[in-house]
Amino acid sequence: MKKIGVILSGCGFLDGAEIQEAVLTLLAIERAGAEAVCMAPDIAQHHVVNHLTGEIAEGETRNVLVESARIARGAVGDLRSASIEDLDALVLPGGYGVAKNLSDFAFRGADCRVNPDVEAAVRACFEGGKPLGFICIAPAIAARVLGQRAGEITIGNDPETARTLEAMGARHIDCPVWNTVVSSQGSVISTPAWMLGPSIGEVARGIDRLIAEITALL
């Protein structure tokens, strides 16, 4: 069975992984006949956000790996010790956790730094010719780590975010939520998901398509 790595960034779209996108990714992977291998960095979250009010929960701290385990029902490994070479593909669901925990894209934009273990995993898969899926805001990681080599990517249709991705070397293509953009070099695939919304069902269509395109390449 083909193994698809899934890098999680916490649990909750304002300070971690977008939960719905992560769950829909796991569902799509199983339905495509592959096995999901969840991973997350063992680091503190940038902060904790109250998802009812949208306000920062001052003084509260949570760990990205520990919170990611909520989505994966405990079946999540430390990204640092993960066997990336055993994976056939790699997918990053979205959520602000990608831009606050896996990188500091939310704060530094095109000058962002990416967590070294995330960067190493993305780079190793890309250079190994393995398909890479980036959901929602995760194409920011593709743009930062791969630069021009990322090729065509999408975060939907937000002009400012699109310009920031282009400043890092990628080429942004507007895309509806149910669709994907496949880079011209072929192995980088992205879908806007909750960057666009408007609903879990529409987001699921895009993610199902992204996983189908990845598994078709395996």
Next chain:
Amino acid sequence: MKKIGVILSGCGFLDGAEIQEAVLTLLAIERAGAEAVCMAPDIAQHHVVNHLTGEIAEGETRNVLVESARIARGAVGDLRSASIEDLDALVLPGGYGVAKNLSDFAFRGADCRVNPDVEAAVRACFEGGKPLGFICIAPAIAARVLGQRAGEITIGNDPETARTLEAMGARHIDCPVWNTVVSSQGSVISTPAWMLGPSIGEVARGIDRLIAEITALL
């Protein structure tokens, strides 16, 4: 559009709502052409569990409504002020949150007490002839609140839990994960989900079926 209430119990299967079940419920509701209305009680969680180790996080506290908002992307209301009369049906996803936060079933078994707002919502929907869906361990709430009126329900095939539900007046029927049990009086529907597993795809089959049966009654 028909409105289906979804009562959440936190965010994470060991101390709150089972995340995958909750997300799959929201997806199935949209795909069935209905609208999900997420609700949760504004109460402290019984405790916080580290989902990586399974151990209790001593000294940590979280709120059920606030954590439920992570799954619902903020779109969750306080159950106490919810307009239950506007709902056409009600669904309870599972997770230990049902047995630790919405009730104390995890600690008192057949002698459990149910949160008064949860009890009132279940009772009002049942007495209004509205369909009720109970996923995973949530049939314990049906058995406790409705007793013999719950009729036939399922939590899968665990004999000890089944006996406990029967001690509260319900009749337990063994059921595979992809299927549901519809009570003979017709409005109480249950599916085992992660009480049985073994995978998100199998759990999704049972939840899709449960939502289809509920919407067929509307």
